[in-house]
Amino acid sequence: MTAQRTPGIRPRPTIWRQLDAASRQSFPAACTALLLLLLASPLGLPGQAQLQPAAALACVFFWSVFRPGSMPPPVVFLLGLLSDLLGLAPLGTGVLVLLITYGLAVQWRRVLAQQGFLVVWLVFVVVAAGAASLGWLLTSLLTFRLLPGNAALFQFGITAGLYPMLATLFTRAHRGLANPDQA
Amino acid sequence: MIRLSIPVRQALLRLTLPVLIAVAFGLMLLGKADPLLAERARMALADALAPIFAVVAEPLAAVHAAVDDVEGLMALRSDNAKLRAENEQLRRWRAVALALDAENSTLKSNLRWIPDPAPSYVTARVVADAGGVYARAVLLSVGPNHSMTKGQIALDERGLAGRVTEIGARSARVLLVTDMNSRIPVILEGSRARAILVGTNGPRPRLMHWPEGVMPVEGERVVTSAEANAFPAGLPVGTVHYSASNAAEVDTAARLDRLDVVRVFDYGLRGVLPPEAPAGGPDRRPK
Numbered sequence: 001m002t003a004q005r006t007p008g009i010r011p012r013p014t015i016w017r018q019l020d021a022a023s024r025q026s027f028p029a030a031c032t033a034l035l036l037l038l039l040a041s042p043l044g045l046p047g048q049a050q051l052q053p054a055a056a057l058a059c060v061f062f063w064s065v066f067r068p069g070s071m072p073p074p075v076v077f078l079l080g081l082l083s084d085l086l087g088l089a090p091l092g093t094g095v096l097v098l099l100i101t102y103g104l105a106v107q108w109r110r111v112l113a114q115q116g117f118l119v120v121w122l123v124f125v126v127v128a129a130g131a132a133s134l135g136w137l138l139t140s141l142l143t144f145r146l147l148p149g150n151a152a153l154f155q156f157g158i159t160a161g162l163y164p165m166l167a168t169l170f171t172r173a174h175r176g177l178a179n180p181d182q183a
Numbered sequence: 184m185i186r187l188s189i190p191v192r193q194a195l196l197r198l199t200l201p202v203l204i205a206v207a208f209g210l211m212l213l214g215k216a217d218p219l220l221a222e223r224a225r226m227a228l229a230d231a232l233a234p235i236f237a238v239v240a241e242p243l244a245a246v247h248a249a250v251d252d253v254e255g256l257m258a259l260r261s262d263n264a265k266l267r268a269e270n271e272q273l274r275r276w277r278a279v280a281l282a283l284d285a286e287n288s289t290l291k292s293n294l295r296w297i298p299d300p301a302p303s304y305v306t307a308r309v310v311a312d313a314g315g316v317y318a319r320a321v322l323l324s325v326g327p328n329h330s331m332t333k334g335q336i337a338l339d340e341r342g343l344a345g346r347v348t349e350i351g352a353r354s355a356r357v358l359l360v361t362d363m364n365s366r367i368p369v370i371l372e373g374s375r376a377r378a379i380l381v382g383t384n385g386p387r388p389r390l391m392h393w394p395e396g397v398m399p400v401e402g403e404r405v406v407t408s409a410e411a412n413a414f415p416a417g418l419p420v421g422t423v424h425y426s427a428s429n430a431a432e433v434d435t436a437a438r439l440d441r442l443d444v445v446r447v448f449d450y451g452l453r454g455v456l457p458p459e460a461p462a463g464g465p466d467r468r469p470k
Contacts, residue, residue, distance in 0.1 A: 038239075040236070040313070042309055042311060042312050042441075043243060044441050049312065053316060073199045073200045087316070088314055088318035090211060091214030092208065092212075099207055103200050135316065143317075148385075152316075
């Protein structure tokens with residue numbers, strides 16, 4: 001979108017070019033939704049039950065920091081709803097966790113976007129800890145029972161560990177494949 | 184598109200997040216107040232996705248098979264020796280089983296034993312892992328004209344896997360015995376003592392509430408009990424195993440971490456189900 005405001009010579013916006021731009025624009029959300037669906041299918045991966053919310057959190061955090069335009073709150077809401085409906089989590093818990101993550105990421109993005117990978121990851125680790133505790137607390141409250149804390153701990157570990165892998169892929173996508181300026 | 188002034192648009196943008204967070208809280212309350220709605224939404228999504236998952240499952244199965252093939256080739260020699268020994272042992276057991284079967288049938292004919300009705304079953308493919316961090320469940324893909332109902336019992340080729348808890352038009356959800364909401368009446372086969380198998384979300388469910396004076400023995404077989412009329416008696420569940428913290432757990436016979444295909448049995452049991460089902464039907468046992 002920034003490309004349209006900057007002065008200069010641009011190619012004519014043909015239908016293909018617009019489609020290309022639109023697909024690059026929607027890449028983050030589509031990619032996240034596909035990842036969620038893929039992780040719901042029985043791949044037989046170890047810790048797969050934890051991977052799905054982990055992937056959702058990592059995707060939403062990354063794109064909220066680096067391109068919030070492609071990850072608006074309604075999309076975050078829908079992704080959370082999808083994640084809740086795919087699993088047996090109480091409805092709304094995943095939505096809330098993702099929305100809060102989005103809010104924090106957008107608040108901090110001016111600082112975070114200029115930092116190196118390590119700093120962003122460290123911040124994400126803190127966010128993941130918060131998300132795991134919040135998820136645990138909400139699920140405990142909504143099911144009226146004290147859930148085992150080690151499940152939340154495991155969830156936190158998986159989330160923190162998954163981020164570097166996804167971030168590497170997404171950074172490449174962000175610069176090349178999904179960059180709207182290249183459309 | 185309505186044209187709004189820039190400050191108004193910015194204010195609206197700033198409001199989106201708080202409003203959506205409020206909606207998320209509303210969703211939580213709604214899901215709690217009307218669990219049926221959440222269930223219906225879940226099954227609608229599952230119904231829509233089940234055919235897609237079923238298609239995705241095919242190449243996945245091929246990949247799994249290829250990996251298994253390679254692993255099998257690596258361990259060919261040792262497997263062969265192990266299988267030979269096991270075969271020898273099984274042949275001996277087969278003789279014992281045949282003799283016992285013959286004896287059993289003569290005894291039954293002498294006692295005028297009323298044979299159990301053979302339960303009907305359908306076989307369904309597991310297409311998705313439908314649990315999550317705090318639940319253990321799988322999604323089955325079933326045809327549009329299936330006859331599955333809630334409370335039917337899912338077994339894999341080795342033993343009890345779980346019960347059907349939600350039914351959609353093309354899919355069904357099975358709550359596994361490892362889920363923390365799962366409570367199953369069981370019998371310890373050695374002592375005939377009754378106990379309850381409680382899921383913990385971990386890989387091994389826990390045994391609880393066995394009578395005083397009886398201790399589950401390591402390696403003892405655990406089978407379902409017909410108590411409460413929710414399960415038929417005698418379905419294999421697993422074997423007793425003591426954890427490191429000395430809690431009696433059950434190593435499930437079913438391979439719950441890699442369920443591919445399950446058989447869903449209709450034993451006609453309507454024991455622990457919603458109130459519209461007639462409670463206390465005839466006690467039917469499996470073969």
